[in-house]
Amino acid sequence: MQQLPLAIRLRDFAVFESFEPGPNGAVVALLRTPGAAGPATWIWGAEGSGKSHLLQAACAASPSAAYLPVIELLSAGPAVLEGWEERTTVCIDDIDRLAGRRDWELAAFALFNRLWERGGRVVVAARGSPAATPFALEDLRSRLAWGGVFRLENLGDEDRALALRRRAAHRGLELPADVASYLMRRLPRDMRALCGWLDTLDTAALAAGKRLTIPFVKSVIGTASSQSPVSPS
Numbered sequence: 001m002q003q004l005p006l007a008i009r010l011r012d013f014a015v016f017e018s019f020e021p022g023p024n025g026a027v028v029a030l031l032r033t034p035g036a037a038g039p040a041t042w043i044w045g046a047e048g049s050g051k052s053h054l055l056q057a058a059c060a061a062s063p064s065a066a067y068l069p070v071i072e073l074l075s076a077g078p079a080v081l082e083g084w085e086e087r088t089t090v091c092i093d094d095i096d097r098l099a100g101r102r103d104w105e106l107a108a109f110a111l112f113n114r115l116w117e118r119g120g121r122v123v124v125a126a127r128g129s130p131a132a133t134p135f136a137l138e139d140l141r142s143r144l145a146w147g148g149v150f151r152l153e154n155l156g157d158e159d160r161a162l163a164l165r166r167r168a169a170h171r172g173l174e175l176p177a178d179v180a181s182y183l184m185r186r187l188p189r190d191m192r193a194l195c196g197w198l199d200t201l202d203t204a205a206l207a208a209g210k211r212l213t214i215p216f217v218k219s220v221i222g223t224a225s226s227q228s229p230v231s232p233s
Helices: 022-032 051-060 070-076 102-118 138-143 157-170 177-186 191-208 214-227
Strands: 040-044 065-069 089-093 121-126 149-151
Touching: 022 040, 022 051, 022 149, 022 157, 040 051, 051 065, 051 089, 051 121, 065 070, 070 089, 089 102, 102 121, 102 138, 157 177, 157 191, 177 191, 177 214, 191 214
Parallel strands: 040 121, 040 149, 065 089, 089 121
Antiparallel strands: none
């Protein structure tokens, strides 16, 4: 796991190998091939669609990349965006949270220009498209879309099951296809909730010394659900 400044750490599962692209293969391929991307790429989609996963995967794949989650940096002030131009790639998560904050927008615009001059790139993620993000600085909106705008499409059930199996395999956990199908029938189908349950099942299997079978998974889900009305996340 790569240590980044400002006490920000990449999640160990957030790598390309554990991401099921489904209908989003084009943006995954672009991020995996830095030379194919323009100076800036905008990725957007609903909560839980995998935006943060992809940005962190791009950083995990490159020793000269930086992951900057805006939601964690706002309290530090816009000066926190200075000094990153020596990186080849800077990934800014939740860029839409800067919209309307002129000092932050100016800092982001300056960072883009410094990176562009050095041949680097910016990859940003947001909940909406550039057109739907209320930036005060129009030049920032246009610059951040120069390399393409990609909407992350939701995965279908089959791809969600594959995504769970990918994540399980990445952490050394065998998730048989029939168990993955059972989880898809039994649990909420958004990926954040499903991955939360996978973490719970991994911990339970390790503690019990058990493999993930449908009877074992059924017992763990039943116990966890009876203890709390809130699904793991």
